[in-house]
Amino acid sequence: xxxxxxxxxxxxxxxSLLVLAACNAGPxxxxxxxxxxxxxxxxxxxxxxxxxxxxxxxxxxxVIAVGTGQALALGEQGDVDVVLVHAPAKEEAFVEAGHGSAxxxxxxxxxxxxxxxxxxxxxxxxxNAAAALAQIAQTQSPFASRGDQxxxxxxxxxxxxxxxxxxxxxxxxxxxxxxGMGATLNFANEKLAYTLxxxxxxxxxxxxxxxxAILFGGQxxxxxxxxxxxxxxxxxxxNPEKNSSIQAxxxxxxxxxxxxxxxxxxxxxxxxxRFGQQLFFPDSDLWRRENEGK
Amino acid sequence: MxxxxxxxxxxxxxxxxxxxALLEIxxxxxxxxxxxxxxxxxxGVPFGALLGLAKFPGRRWLLVLVSTGMGxxxxxxxxxxxxxxxxxxxxxxxxxxxxxxxMIAAQTVLAFPLAAGLTSSAVQEVPAGLRLQIQSLGATRWxxxxxxxxxxxxGVLAAVLAAFGRIIAEVGAVLLVGGNVxxxxxxxxxxxxxxxxxxxxxxxxxxxxxxLGLALLGNAILLRLEAGSRS
Numbered sequence: 204x205x206x207x208x209x210x211x212x213x214x215x216x217x218x219s220l221l222v223l224a225a226c227n228a229g230p231x232x233x234x235x236x237x238x239x240x241x242x243x244x245x246x247x248x249x250x251x252x253x254x255x256x257x258x259x260x261x262x263x264x265x266v267i268a269v270g271t272g273q274a275l276a277l278g279e280q281g282d283v284d285v286v287l288v289h290a291p292a293k294e295e296a297f298v299e300a301g302h303g304s305a306x307x308x309x310x311x312x313x314x315x316x317x318x319x320x321x322x323x324x325x326x327x328x329x330x331n332a333a334a335a336l337a338q339i340a341q342t343q344s345p346f347a348s349r350g351d352q353x354x355x356x357x358x359x360x361x362x363x364x365x366x367x368x369x370x371x372x373x374x375x376x377x378x379x380x381x382x383g384m385g386a387t388l389n390f391a392n393e394k395l396a397y398t399l400x401x402x403x404x405x406x407x408x409x410x411x412x413x414x415x416a417i418l419f420g421g422q423x424x425x426x427x428x429x430x431x432x433x434x435x436x437x438x439x440x441x442n443p444e445k446n447s448s449i450q451a452x453x454x455x456x457x458x459x460x461x462x463x464x465x466x467x468x469x470x471x472x473x474x475x476x477r478f479g480q481q482l483f484f485p486d487s488d489l490w491r492r493e494n495e496g497k
Numbered sequence: 498m499x500x501x502x503x504x505x506x507x508x509x510x511x512x513x514x515x516x517x518a519l520l521e522i523x524x525x526x527x528x529x530x531x532x533x534x535x536x537x538x539x540x541g542v543p544f545g546a547l548l549g550l551a552k553f554p555g556r557r558w559l560l561v562l563v564s565t566g567m568g569x570x571x572x573x574x575x576x577x578x579x580x581x582x583x584x585x586x587x588x589x590x591x592x593x594x595x596x597x598x599x600m601i602a603a604q605t606v607l608a609f610p611l612a613a614g615l616t617s618s619a620v621q622e623v624p625a626g627l628r629l630q631i632q633s634l635g636a637t638r639w640x641x642x643x644x645x646x647x648x649x650x651x652g653v654l655a656a657v658l659a660a661f662g663r664i665i666a667e668v669g670a671v672l673l674v675g676g677n678v679x680x681x682x683x684x685x686x687x688x689x690x691x692x693x694x695x696x697x698x699x700x701x702x703x704x705x706x707x708x709l710g711l712a713l714l715g716n717a718i719l720l721r722l723e724a725g726s727r728s
Contacts, residue, residue, distance in 0.1 A: 269694050270694040270695050270696075272694070272695035272696040272697070273693065273694045273695055273696040275696065276695075276696025276698070277696075279696075350679060351691065351694060351695055352695045378595075378678045378679075378681070379678065379679035379680075380676055380677055380679075381677050381683070381687075381690075381691035381694070382677060382691075386676075390595065390676050393583060393584055393594060393595065394595065
């Protein structure tokens with residue numbers, strides 16, 4: 204039947220157009236592959252500052268946001284050029300094993316404990332983060348854990364250890380999600396549970412989390428009473444000896460740009476307009492030297 | 498490849514040891530997908546048969562709807578079920594979100610159109626001559642439909658197989674509505690996502706082998722049923 208034939212050829216044409224559209228036109232610009240963590244990505248900082256690097260050097264930065272474990276694994280396998288994570292112990296092991304050239308500190312922020320407004324575990328009154336977790340365990344209030352070996356998860360486990368507790372593997376109140384910060388916060392909001400979050404991601408997503416509030420950690424990193432909640436970020440260029448597609452020179456250019464004063468200043472103001480406070484504190488070696496004694 | 502060998506060895510080791518974490522995940526996978534398959538087929542097959550055989554106003558539109566449903570992206574189904582079951586959603590009172598019930602619901606939504614649509618096609622394939630024969634032997638409308646459905650059982654089995662295939666490996670919807678909570682809503686597919694994200698590629702592959710094995714087993718059983726039903 205002619206109409207069936209026409210419909211079929213129309214469909215074929217549609218498919219071929221899709222295929223053509225999927226093929227890139229022209230040669231791609233130089234691409235820098237950056238592996239970072241989901242919490243860093245969810246805070247929105249990279250979307251805010253990367254365009255400056257891309258415009259300045261004519262490079263496209265491909266950001267792969269995964270858990271800390273996978274980000275470092277991507278570096279280990281040589282699938283990316285540079286890694287941006289916040290897990291000092293794992294980073295040191297990474298560099299020592301020869302997977303990365305060196306750790307370049309770039310910024311820090313802090314973790315906070317968020318939870319339901321009515322605070323059944325009385326976290327607001329806790330003297331420190333570990334005590335807050337102990338109170339949550341004691342009252343068996345719902346707690347959502349990243350459960351994914353991420354930087355945040357590692358810190359959570361360290362805090363449990365500080366309180367001399369082991370988080371239960373299978374109890375009704377402890378939820379080990381194995382997902383990123385955004386998903387974990389969403390879960391906590393839905394279940395009215397407590398969770399440990401990096402302040403940056405929480406503030407960036409706060410408008411979607413109407414039932415959660417910061418219960419421990421103060422209203423800004425400067426007000427955070429517990430130094431155990433400090434969260435340090437580093438850049439690690441991947442060892443170019445792994446394979447020929449690793450762009451060591453481009454990675455170093457990226458590190459230099461990230462640690463430079465102008466970029467550090469941009470990092471310092473990120474969040475001021477949208478959230479009324481900065482989400483990250485510049486911490487590169489250059490910045491520290493410039494601001495020594497200030 | 499080193500990693501494939503590692504993964505195969507790990508998979509066999511986990512199974513032989515009856516690793517409790519793995520068994521829990523496998524059991525939940527079977528429970529969720531099995532329940533969804535049963536629900537979808539119990540509802541979908543009769544519905545599909547009626548859709549294929551009965552004549553009623555709006556039948557064309559229902560067929561289009563079912564067809565679209567067959568290609569419904571799993572994450573979209575997951576998103577819709579999530580919004581329905583969320584605390585602020587219309588069905589929030591059920592408290593099903595982030596429990597296996599939500600996962601079963603989402604997978605049933607995905608499997609139902611397949612069961613219905615393919616059954617509908619299968620019964621329409623039954624030769625008109627046979628239907629006339631049945632009618633001439635004095636069968637009632639419902640007897641006729643039942644006999645035609647039986648005649649089309651190979652096609653119906655294919656519908657069940659297709660529905661099974663769609664949901665046993667589905668990850669988007671169950672991740673959204675289940676939350677991949679350890680010991681509560683973690684199934685094989687979401688566990689694979691977790692282990693991959695953490696960089697445990699060998700373990701992820703091992704879980705993949707187990708999932709493939711389950712899919713193979715399911716298909717084998719269903720095909721055996723088909724062979725056995727051939728009269």
